[in-house]
Amino acid sequence: MANLYGWMGKILWVDLTEGKISTIPTENYVPKFVGGRGIGARIHWEEVSPKVKAFDPENIITFMTGPLAGTFFGTRLIVQGVCSGGYPVEFYARTTMGGHFAAKLKFAGYDGIVVKGKSPKPVYLLVNDGNAEIRDAQALWGEDTYATQQRLWSLHDKDYKMVVIGPAGENLVRMAAIISDDSSCCGTGGYGAVMGSKNLKAIAVKGTGAVPVARPKELLELAYYTQRMFSRKEGEKEATPPMRQYRKVTATTDLYKEGLKGTARIGIQGCFGCSVACGMSVKLLDGSDVGGGAHKCNEMGNSAVESNITGQTVGRVHYARVKLLDLLGLGNDEWWGSVKGFLDQRLLNAENTGMDMSKQGTQEFTKEMIYKTVYRQGIFDKVAEGMAGFCLEYLGTKTAKTYYALNSQKAGIHGGLRMGNMGAPGMSWNEITTIIASAVSNCGSTDVRNFNRCSTDQANYIDERIISRASEEWKNIHLRSSKKWFGSEQAVQDLWDWKWGPYSVPIAILYQGWRAFTESLATCVFDFPHTTSMYTPDYLGDVDIERRLYCAVTGIDLTEEERKTFAKRLYMQERAILARQGHLRKDDWFSDAAFDQLWDCRKDLSNALDEFYTTMGMDVATAIPKRSTFESLGLKDVADDLGSKYGVSVPA
Amino acid sequence: MAKVSRRDFIKQAAIGSAVIAGANMLRGYDRIVKAAELPVNAPISASRKAIVPDIAPARGHIVVNSAICAGCLTCNIACSLYKEGFISLMLSRIQVPKDELGGYVCEPAPCLQCDGPECLYACPTGALRVDDVTGARVIEPNACNGCQLCIQACPATPKRIRYHPEKKICVKCDLCDGEPQCVKFCPLGAITYEKTL
Numbered sequence: 001m002a003n004l005y006g007w008m009g010k011i012l013w014v015d016l017t018e019g020k021i022s023t024i025p026t027e028n029y030v031p032k033f034v035g036g037r038g039i040g041a042r043i044h045w046e047e048v049s050p051k052v053k054a055f056d057p058e059n060i061i062t063f064m065t066g067p068l069a070g071t072f073f074g075t076r077l078i079v080q081g082v083c084s085g086g087y088p089v090e091f092y093a094r095t096t097m098g099g100h101f102a103a104k105l106k107f108a109g110y111d112g113i114v115v116k117g118k119s120p121k122p123v124y125l126l127v128n129d130g131n132a133e134i135r136d137a138q139a140l141w142g143e144d145t146y147a148t149q150q151r152l153w154s155l156h157d158k159d160y161k162m163v164v165i166g167p168a169g170e171n172l173v174r175m176a177a178i179i180s181d182d183s184s185c186c187g188t189g190g191y192g193a194v195m196g197s198k199n200l201k202a203i204a205v206k207g208t209g210a211v212p213v214a215r216p217k218e219l220l221e222l223a224y225y226t227q228r229m230f231s232r233k234e235g236e237k238e239a240t241p242p243m244r245q246y247r248k249v250t251a252t253t254d255l256y257k258e259g260l261k262g263t264a265r266i267g268i269q270g271c272f273g274c275s276v277a278c279g280m281s282v283k284l285l286d287g288s289d290v291g292g293g294a295h296k297c298n299e300m301g302n303s304a305v306e307s308n309i310t311g312q313t314v315g316r317v318h319y320a321r322v323k324l325l326d327l328l329g330l331g332n333d334e335w336w337g338s339v340k341g342f343l344d345q346r347l348l349n350a351e352n353t354g355m356d357m358s359k360q361g362t363q364e365f366t367k368e369m370i371y372k373t374v375y376r377q378g379i380f381d382k383v384a385e386g387m388a389g390f391c392l393e394y395l396g397t398k399t400a401k402t403y404y405a406l407n408s409q410k411a412g413i414h415g416g417l418r419m420g421n422m423g424a425p426g427m428s429w430n431e432i433t434t435i436i437a438s439a440v441s442n443c444g445s446t447d448v449r450n451f452n453r454c455s456t457d458q459a460n461y462i463d464e465r466i467i468s469r470a471s472e473e474w475k476n477i478h479l480r481s482s483k484k485w486f487g488s489e490q491a492v493q494d495l496w497d498w499k500w501g502p503y504s505v506p507i508a509i510l511y512q513g514w515r516a517f518t519e520s521l522a523t524c525v526f527d528f529p530h531t532t533s534m535y536t537p538d539y540l541g542d543v544d545i546e547r548r549l550y551c552a553v554t555g556i557d558l559t560e561e562e563r564k565t566f567a568k569r570l571y572m573q574e575r576a577i578l579a580r581q582g583h584l585r586k587d588d589w590f591s592d593a594a595f596d597q598l599w600d601c602r603k604d605l606s607n608a609l610d611e612f613y614t615t616m617g618m619d620v621a622t623a624i625p626k627r628s629t630f631e632s633l634g635l636k637d638v639a640d641d642l643g644s645k646y647g648v649s650v651p652a
Numbered sequence: 653m654a655k656v657s658r659r660d661f662i663k664q665a666a667i668g669s670a671v672i673a674g675a676n677m678l679r680g681y682d683r684i685v686k687a688a689e690l691p692v693n694a695p696i697s698a699s700r701k702a703i704v705p706d707i708a709p710a711r712g713h714i715v716v717n718s719a720i721c722a723g724c725l726t727c728n729i730a731c732s733l734y735k736e737g738f739i740s741l742m743l744s745r746i747q748v749p750k751d752e753l754g755g756y757v758c759e760p761a762p763c764l765q766c767d768g769p770e771c772l773y774a775c776p777t778g779a780l781r782v783d784d785v786t787g788a789r790v791i792e793p794n795a796c797n798g799c800q801l802c803i804q805a806c807p808a809t810p811k812r813i814r815y816h817p818e819k820k821i822c823v824k825c826d827l828c829d830g831e832p833q834c835v836k837f838c839p840l841g842a843i844t845y846e847k848t849l
Contacts, residue, residue, distance in 0.1 A: 070731055071729060072726065072730075107741055150753065181752040182753050208740075208817075210736070210740035212738050216734075216737045223730075223837065224836070227839055231840075233838070233839060246830060264740040265755050268721075269756045269757060270723060270840075272725055273726055273729055275723035275724070277724055277840060283754065283757075289694065291754045291755070292754050292755025293755075341690040543770065573760070
C-alpha cells in the first residue's frame with residue numbers, strides 16, 4: 001500500500017446485528033471518490049438495496065470524514081444513508097455536521113465509520129486509537145444529549161468527542177438530530193432517528209494519532225493565504241469581547257446585549273480548523289442556566305412568532321428553545337420550521353392540540369410542543385412522523401396537502417424533505433440556479449447552494465455594515481465576481497433579474513460541483529468557494545483554494561478538470577442510487593402548487609432540464625445517465641449493475 | 653616600572669586565571685553548600701535551582717485571551733504541522749482545554765516561559781536550556797533522554813510540555829525563533845506575542 005497522506009487508511013465497519021467490527025482500506029475508494037460524500041455515496045450504492053427504508057436494519061448510516069479533516073479548514077463530518085423524512089419512496093440523502101468529531105475520528109485512526117444492522121439492545125461505540133468496541137448503553141437510553149456526553153466523559157475520559165442522539169432519536173421522531181458537544185448538529189433528514197432505529201445511542205472517539213500531510217510547507221503557506229481572505233481577525237483588528245458575531249444580525253440580538261451588560265457570557269465557537277468561527281456560545285450568568293449552549297447556523301435567525309409575543313429578538317426565549325432542542329436531539333430547522341408552518345396554516349390548532357393558541361411563541365408553549373413531539377403525545381405523535389407523515393398520511397386535507405406541496409415542493413417519488421428550494425422572483429434565499437439544482441438534486445435538495453448564499457452577508461463575504469447591499473459598490477463587486485468566475489457580468493445580472501439565460505445551467509452545474517467537492521474533502525460551505533472577500537484589494541476571492549489544499553495535503557496534483565470530473569462522477573453515482581428506485585425525469589420536478597403559487601416557470605425549467613441533461617450526458621427523456629457517461633467517469637460497473645441487477649434501461 | 657619578562661607575564665596571567673577560576677569555584681561551592689542545606693525531602697529541582705546560575709526572563713511571551721478563543725484548534729494544527737511536519741493534537745505545544753457544555757469556555761494554554769523555570773531546574777541532562785535569541789526555555793532534542801521530569805515539574809495545569817512517544821523525548825514551546833506560529837495562524841487574534849523590551 002502506497003503511503004497515504006491526508007487519509008488515515010482505514011474505515012471502520014460495524015455490524016450491530018452481529019455485534020462485529022472490522023475495517024476496510026480507505027484505498028478501496030480513494031482517490032477516485034475523494035472522501036466524505038463521495039465515499040458515502042459509493043458505499044451506499046454497493047451495500048444498500050433500493051427497497052431499504054430508513055428504519056430497516058439493512059439501512060446503512062455512514063459517518064465520513066475526508067482527506068482535509070483534521071487539517072486547516074477541515075471541519076465537517078458527512079452523514080449519509082436512507083433518511084427518515086423521505087416520501088413516498090424513502091431515499092438516500094446527506095447531512096453534515098461541523099464541530100470536532102470528524103477531526104477526532106481522524107486522530108483515532110479512521111477516515112470514517114459505517115454502521116449497518118440493528119443492535120438487539122441500546123449500545124454505543126467506543127473508538128480509541130485503532131481499537132473499537134460495542135458497549136452497552138442501556139443505562140444511557142433516555143438521557144438527553146448533554147447528560148449522555150457527560151456520563152461517557154466520566155466513565156472514560158474527557159478527551160473523547162462524540163456524536164449522540166437524545167430521546168427524539170430514540171423515539172424515532174423523523175426530525176431527530178445527531179448532536180455533538182453543545183450544538184454541533186446533523187439536523188437535515190432526521191438521521192437521529194436512523195441511529196435510534198439501530199439502538200445506537202452514541203459514538204465516542206479519541207486518539208493520539210497524526211494526520212499526515214504530504215507538503216507541510218505548502219499547506220502552511222496556503223493556509224496563511226486563505227486566512228487573509230476571510231479569517232475574522234482581518235475584519236476585527238481590535239479583538240475585544242464580546243466580539244461581533246459571524247452573522248451580523250447577532251449584534252442586534254438581546255442575547256448579545258446581555259453579553260455587553262454582563263448578565264450573560266457570550267462567546268464565539270469555531271469548528272475544527274475553521275477561520276470563521278460562526279458559532280455563538282451562550283451562558284446565562286444569573287443561575288437560571290444549567291451549563292451553557294450555543295447557536296449555530298440558521299439557529300441564529302430570529303423568529304417573528306417569538307418576537308411578537310415576547311418582545312425579544314433572539315433573547316432568552318429563543319435560547320431556551322434552541323437549547324432544549326439540542327438537549328433532546330431534535331433538529332431546529334426541521335422541527336421548528338415545520339411546526340411554525342403547521343400552526344400558521346392551522347394544521348395544528350386549539351382543537352387538535354388542546355393548547356391555548358394565543359400563547360404561541362412563548363417559552364411555555366414551545367416547550368410543551370417540543371416535549372410532546374419528542375415523547376410522541378397526542379397529535380404531536382403524528383407531527384413526529386415528519387411533514388409528509390403529518391400532512392399527507394394523517395391529516396390528508398386539502399390544506400395539509402397544499403402545505404406539503406408548497407414546502408417539500410418536489411413532486412415525484414423522491415419528495416418529502418422540508419427544503420424544496422424552489423424559488424421565485426423577489427426571494428432573497430433562492431434564485432434560478434437553486435431551482436435547477438434543486439430539481440435535479442439526488443439528495444432531496446439537501447445539497448443545493450446558490451450564488452447569493454456564496455457571496456452575501458450570510459456567509460460574511462462582503463460585510464454589509466461596511467458596503468451596503470443597496471450600494472453601487474456592492475453591485476460592482478458582484479459584477480466583477482461574476483465576470484471572473486462565470487465568464488460574464490451578465491450571469492449575475494440574469495440572476496438578479498430572475499432571467500433564464502445561457503448562464504443559468506452552467507452556473508447550477510458549477511455550484512453543484514463545488515458543493516460535491518466541498519462535501520467530500522470535507523470543508524464548509526460557509527468558507528468555500530470564496531467568490532468574493534472583504535479583505536482583498538478588489539474584493540474578489542479565490543475559488544481554487546480547496547483544490548490546492550487537497551494537493552498540498554494528499555500530495556496528489558488534482559487539476560481543475562479532474563476536480564470537475566470527480567464532481568460529475570459523484571453526481572452520476574448518486575443519480576444511479578435514485579435511478580434504481582425508479583427515478584425518472586418526471587421526478588426532477590416540482591409540485592403543481594409550487595409552480596402555481598410560487599412561480600410558474602414550467603417552460604423555462606423544462607428547457608433548462610433539457611440543457612442540463614444534454615450537458616451532463618444524460619438521456620433527456622428519462623434523466624438516466626448514458627452508458628458512455630458512466631464509462632467516461634470510471635463507473636462502468638454502475639451502468640452494468642443498473643441494467644443487470646436493477647432492470648434499469650441505461651441508454652447508450 | 654620593572655621590565656616584566658614574557659615568562660613572568662604568562663606566569664602572572666596563569667595565576668590570575670587560576671585565582672578567578674578558584675573564585676568561581678568557590679561561588680559554585682557556595683551554591684553547592686546552599687543546596688546541601690536544603691531539607692532532605694526537597695525536590696531534586698530545588699537543589700539544581702540553587703546550583704544553576706540566574707536565568708534571564710524570556711524576551712517574549714505568548715499571551716492568550718480566552719474570552720475570544722473559539723476553540724477551533726487552528727493553533728494546534730499550525731504548531732504541530734510547523735514543528736513536526738504532520739498534524740497531531742497531542743504534540744501541539746499549545747493545548748486548549750475546553751468546557752464544551754458549560755458555555756464552550758476555552759482556555760488556551762501556551763508555555764508561560766516562566767522566569768524561574770521549574771522544568772529547567774528539573775532537567776537532569778541539561779537538555780532544557782535557554783535560547784540565546786528569544787530567551788525561550790527550549791529542549792535540545794539530542795540531549796533529552798525522555799525522562800519526563802520536566803513534565804512532572806511543570807507547575808501549570810495542563811502541563812505545558814508534551815512527551816513525543818515515537819522520538820521518546822519531550823517537546824515544548826520554543827517560541828518558534830521569535831515568530832510563534834500559533835499567533836500567526838490564530839484566526840481571531842486570541843493569541844498574541846508580547847515582546848519584552
